[in-house]
Amino acid sequence: MNIYMDLHTHTAASGHGYSTLKENIEAAKELGLKYLGLSEHGPAMPGGPHVFFFSNYRCIPRHHGDLRLFCGVEANILDYEGNLDVEEEILRRMDYVIASMHTFCVRPGSLEENTRAAIRAMQNPYVKILGHPDDSRYPLDYELLVKTALEEKVALEVNNSSLNPQAARKGGRENIIALLNICKRYRAPVILGTDSHICYTVGRFEKTFELIREVDFPEELILNGRQDGIAQLVNCL
Ligand SMILES: [Zn+2]
């Protein structure tokens, strides 16, 4: 299938990534992507960028030949009410927002607590993607999540890095299979993200493709493969 975009990438600015924005852009262009998303970690991530990093996005050129760059944030969910570490004032200026749970920023709770956190975050009007809802340390009620995703027009992410055997998140494979099966039943679209922290993995979804084939997931529900997929994920086109 054609893949037009990767909206989950980080740079050295995250404090634990290794490439520059230019290197990520070049990698995306080499693969023929149409859209690349810079989704740097929100300021609550230890070593992450200061909030000024996000308010200065206006200086970044957005068109690079046939590639268009979108600048957003992977905001941290801070509590079970789904509060984020980025103020509305900044969220409003982002091209798109991913919301995710990370152990450094929110303590894993019960299934009910984690699910409430995720759902409240998805109800935030600026949030377009729920990042890596596949971590066994944060059990989630997938059926409720999928229903909310459809109601709020938020895409659930299938995270290629979670399928790496060395991933910090645990249970990625089993959890993604469970999630995809429910998405298939409800006809809920998903977004594939590499969660790249180095340019060599930008736009490369090999592990995800294997899984997609395994569960026979319908291609039309994968937003990355649709020319119009970008329209529901970003604020500006
Ligand atoms: Zn990271």
Ligand SMILES: [Zn+2]
């Ligand atoms: Zn993340």
